[in-house]
Amino acid sequence: MAGENPASTTEYIQHHLTNLVYGKLPAGYERHTDQGVEVLQSDTWTMAHGGQEAADMGFWAIHVDSMAWSIGLGSLFCWMFMRAAKKAHTGVPAGWLNFVEMVVEFIDGAVKDSFHGRNKMVAPLALTIFVWIFLMNLMDLLPVDLIPSLLALTGIHYQKIVPSTDPNITLGMALGVFVLMLYYSFKIKGTGFIKELTMHPFNHWGFIPVNLFMETVGLLAKPFSLGLRLFGNMYAGEMIFILIATMFAAGAGAGLVSGGLHAQLFGEQTSAYFWLVIFVLVCGVCWLNLKGKVSTGKTVLLSMAFMAIGGGVFALGGGLMQWGWAVFHILVITLQAFIFMVLTVVYLSMAHEDH
Amino acid sequence: MNINLTLFGQMVTFAFFVWFCMKFVWPVIIEAMEERQKKIADGLDAADRAMRDLELAQNKATDQMKEAKQEAAGIVDQANKRANQIVDEAKTQARAEGDRLKVAAEAEIEQEVNRAKEELRATVAGLALAGAEKVLEASIDEKANRALVDKLAAQL
Numbered sequence: 110m111a112g113e114n115p116a117s118t119t120e121y122i123q124h125h126l127t128n129l130v131y132g133k134l135p136a137g138y139e140r141h142t143d144q145g146v147e148v149l150q151s152d153t154w155t156m157a158h159g160g161q162e163a164a165d166m167g168f169w170a171i172h173v174d175s176m177a178w179s180i181g182l183g184s185l186f187c188w189m190f191m192r193a194a195k196k197a198h199t200g201v202p203a204g205w206l207n208f209v210e211m212v213v214e215f216i217d218g219a220v221k222d223s224f225h226g227r228n229k230m231v232a233p234l235a236l237t238i239f240v241w242i243f244l245m246n247l248m249d250l251l252p253v254d255l256i257p258s259l260l261a262l263t264g265i266h267y268q269k270i271v272p273s274t275d276p277n278i279t280l281g282m283a284l285g286v287f288v289l290m291l292y293y294s295f296k297i298k299g300t301g302f303i304k305e306l307t308m309h310p311f312n313h314w315g316f317i318p319v320n321l322f323m324e325t326v327g328l329l330a331k332p333f334s335l336g337l338r339l340f341g342n343m344y345a346g347e348m349i350f351i352l353i354a355t356m357f358a359a360g361a362g363a364g365l366v367s368g369g370l371h372a373q374l375f376g377e378q379t380s381a382y383f384w385l386v387i388f389v390l391v392c393g394v395c396w397l398n399l400k401g402k403v404s405t406g407k408t409v410l411l412s413m414a415f416m417a418i419g420g421g422v423f424a425l426g427g428g429l430m431q432w433g434w435a436v437f438h439i440l441v442i443t444l445q446a447f448i449f450m451v452l453t454v455v456y457l458s459m460a461h462e463d464h
Numbered sequence: 465m466n467i468n469l470t471l472f473g474q475m476v477t478f479a480f481f482v483w484f485c486m487k488f489v490w491p492v493i494i495e496a497m498e499e500r501q502k503k504i505a506d507g508l509d510a511a512d513r514a515m516r517d518l519e520l521a522q523n524k525a526t527d528q529m530k531e532a533k534q535e536a537a538g539i540v541d542q543a544n545k546r547a548n549q550i551v552d553e554a555k556t557q558a559r560a561e562g563d564r565l566k567v568a569a570e571a572e573i574e575q576e577v578n579r580a581k582e583e584l585r586a587t588v589a590g591l592a593l594a595g596a597e598k599v600l601e602a603s604i605d606e607k608a609n610r611a612l613v614d615k616l617a618a619q620l
Contacts, residue, residue, distance in 0.1 A: 130468075132468065132469075163466065164466055166466075166468070167466070167468070168467070168468050168469065169468065169469060170466065170468040170469060170470075171468065171469045171470050171473055172468070172470040175470055175474075176470060176473050176474070176477070179474060179477060180477055183477060183481045186481070187481060187484050187485065187488075187489065190485070190489045190493075191488055191489055193489075193493065194488060194489050194492035194493050195492075197492055197493050197495075197496035197497075198496060199496055199499045199500040199503050200500075202500075209493060210493060210497055213490070213493050213494065213497065214497065217494070229486070230482070230486055232490060232494075233482060233485040233486035233489065233490035233491075234482050234485075234486070236485055236489070236490060237478075237481050237482045237485040241481060275470065276467065277467060277468065277470035277471045277473075277474060278470065278474045280467070280471055281470065281471045281472065281473070281474025281475045281477075281478060282474060282475075282478050284471065284475055285474075285475045285478040285479060285482075288475075
């Protein structure tokens with residue numbers, strides 16, 4: 110669960126934003142372990158212990174969690190849609206097939222709206238992008254601590270379950286789209302594409318360097334904006350879930366165990382006043398007990414009740430806020446999946462258009 | 465947050481899933497949907513056609529009904545006419561028969577009258593003779609008087 114003081118809150122957030130990384134540590138690297146510093150004798154492929162090691166691995170590392178969830182969700186998409194495809198018939202569709210056909214029809218319509226070339230790959234590409242990204246974004250709606258804390262029990266300490274909050278994943282897909290854009294631009298336009306890059310805004314040979322610079326920037330901006338838009342939105346959404354979790358869930362368990370005292374000693378500023386009220390109530394009951402006005406049994410019961418109310422209100426508040434943000438986030442994840450898909454189609458459509 | 469091999473891992477995965485979708489998912493579903501679309505369109509067409517056929521059949525049936533009614537009316541008319549004719553014929557025949565019977569009866573009556581007249585004449589002549597005989601007793605020549613009386617009787 111979350112930390113009880115500002116330092117561990119930061120740690121909690123950082124922990125949640127660290128991938129499970131498998132990669133190469135260079136020879137001579139100093140690993141800080143529980144047993145002290147260990148100096149590696151040769152290049153070693155290993156799981157990173159923490160963000161610093163992951164960063165030091167540089168390029169030769171792979172985010173195991175992102176890849177696993179991404180491949181898993183992609184396979185889920187393929188399997189589910191394959192199942193529908195196998196059962197596809199010309200009669201009255203029902204159940205899952207009906208839903209799949211609805212999605213396919215929706216994608217088909219969106220593609221037909223913005224893509225006018227003849228290419229058998231664009232529509233399936235759009236379907237894959239939309240459903241896959243939607244599923245990856247959907248992982249955001251799982252409670253932030255659920256899967257990481259379950260996996261922590263099995264000894265896996267870092268886990269980011271939303272692949273689309275990993276820029277590698279979103280940029281990887283955007284670069285895939287970029288490769289297709291380049292391929293089709295060359296295939297359809299041939300030398301026309303070179304001409305477009307060199308002669309476009311200013312049609313004079315003297316301006317070729319300027320044109321080339323401007324067009325290249327414009328071209329590169331497409332995949333990067335595509336990938337970073339999805340990453341930014343999902344990262345921000347995930348961040349808000351984590352922040353809500355640190356604000357509220359932090360106190361819930363503590364409240365049940367030790368009432369306001371715990372929070373008063375280590376508490377966060379945001380909830381201090383709330384805990385102060387509970388603390389005062391508990392102290393008041395104890396004081397009345399000392400004065401002999403309240404029996405000991407009643408004191409224990411009342412203290413427990415105040416603590417439970419304190420913890421419960423906080424858990425409820427946190428739950429409600431998580432729920433509220435999740436409801437709003439459903440829009441975001443669908444919209445982002447849709448935008449990624451539509452922009453992909455539009456970019457490919459531009460690659461197909463011969464001026 | 466580091467850019468690393470994951471980028472290329474994702475690119476390869478992406479390529480694979482797109483290929484898979486393009487090969488095994490999209491065409492199958494789209495084909496089924498298009499076929500169903502065609503089927504539905506055909507079905508609607510057939511329904512339209514059937515509707516038109518039905519309308520035609522109804523029109524035809526109405527026409528036939530009208531025709532049949534006309535025919536029936538014609539037949540009834542004809543029958544009525546024929547009946548009238550028959551009645552007329554029967555009347556004429558009856559009248560003719562009546563006339564014939566009347567003529568026959570009249571002839572018989574006349575014959576009867578004539579016969580009665582003859583008889584009466586004979587009877588009158590006899591009575592007159594008998595009367596005269598009584599009046600005159602034997603003083604009269606019967607032959608001469610008979611001729612006289614006969615003449616008288618003929619005048620009756």
